[in-house]
Amino acid sequence: MMATCFVQPLDLVKTRMQISGIGGKEKITTVSVIKNVVQREGLTGLYAGLSAALFRQASYTTVRMGVYNTLFDMYEVSYEGKPPSFAIKACMGMGAGAVGAFVGTPAEVSLIRMTSDGRLPIAERRNYKHIFDALIRITREEGLFTLWRGCIPTIGRAMVVNAAQLASYSQAKQFLLSTSYFRDNIMCHFVASMISGLVTTAASMPVDIAKTRIQNMKTVNGIPEYKGTFDVLGKVIRREGFFALWKGFTPYYARIGPHTVLTFIFLEQMNGAYKSYVMGISPSPAASGK
Numbered sequence: 001m002m003a004t005c006f007v008q009p010l011d012l013v014k015t016r017m018q019i020s021g022i023g024g025k026e027k028i029t030t031v032s033v034i035k036n037v038v039q040r041e042g043l044t045g046l047y048a049g050l051s052a053a054l055f056r057q058a059s060y061t062t063v064r065m066g067v068y069n070t071l072f073d074m075y076e077v078s079y080e081g082k083p084p085s086f087a088i089k090a091c092m093g094m095g096a097g098a099v100g101a102f103v104g105t106p107a108e109v110s111l112i113r114m115t116s117d118g119r120l121p122i123a124e125r126r127n128y129k130h131i132f133d134a135l136i137r138i139t140r141e142e143g144l145f146t147l148w149r150g151c152i153p154t155i156g157r158a159m160v161v162n163a164a165q166l167a168s169y170s171q172a173k174q175f176l177l178s179t180s181y182f183r184d185n186i187m188c189h190f191v192a193s194m195i196s197g198l199v200t201t202a203a204s205m206p207v208d209i210a211k212t213r214i215q216n217m218k219t220v221n222g223i224p225e226y227k228g229t230f231d232v233l234g235k236v237i238r239r240e241g242f243f244a245l246w247k248g249f250t251p252y253y254a255r256i257g258p259h260t261v262l263t264f265i266f267l268e269q270m271n272g273a274y275k276s277y278v279m280g281i282s283p284s285p286a287a288s289g290k
Helices: 002-018 030-041 043-047 050-078 086-119 131-142 144-148 151-178 186-216 229-240 242-246 249-277
Strands: none
Touching: 002 030, 002 043, 002 050, 002 086, 002 186, 002 249, 030 043, 030 086, 030 249, 050 086, 050 131, 050 151, 086 131, 086 144, 086 151, 086 186, 131 144, 151 186, 151 229, 151 249, 186 229, 186 242, 186 249, 229 242
């Protein structure tokens, strides 16, 4: 949640770029999106949907981090301190991501709608006041299960993101600590999380675009615009070109890179403080790489 406060504007820009090609090709850049948002909605428009973004982190990220770390600890206990391989870390990340995504999908749906609302004509805007207003209105106007619209692609994205992010961070940190150049400190956490952010961005963008468009779509005469993830990907490639699957790469990496860095740095420092002041455990000079 602390990290999200820094990167929310970039998440909004990424969402606007991902839905910009609906209806055909539309040339759009990060700068043009920011300029348009500021002109039409003011500087505060860059933080539209912040309450939903914070609620998403409180639900989705809390669950995925908790599940992953629990699985990691269980493995080390079972194998007498031996760290898991990269493949096992990736599987742990996928499982943690799937559970977290299911819990966090309602917040995800609300976030997508709130961050994309400003680009719609005034008459078509949903104008949710905050996350709880969005959850209540979606349930009342469209039914409870609409809160889990796009749950499958959201889970798919989360599995990809977490397999890439958590496993690559753990592996990068483990590798860095095995060299003579790094110790278990902020610099190590920074380098490992930057590597993790780049891997995560490249791997997850196509499924993120599918998730975004499904959650933002409207039905016409009861017929949804997209049938599923592969339908979205196929239509994007046909209408906008193959590389449109990475539309918004710059703001997405600019968002996920610092967000990954800040998340892991905050998390490592808070874990260290907890172990030191609550559990009375002194930090070791090298760690297993979790």
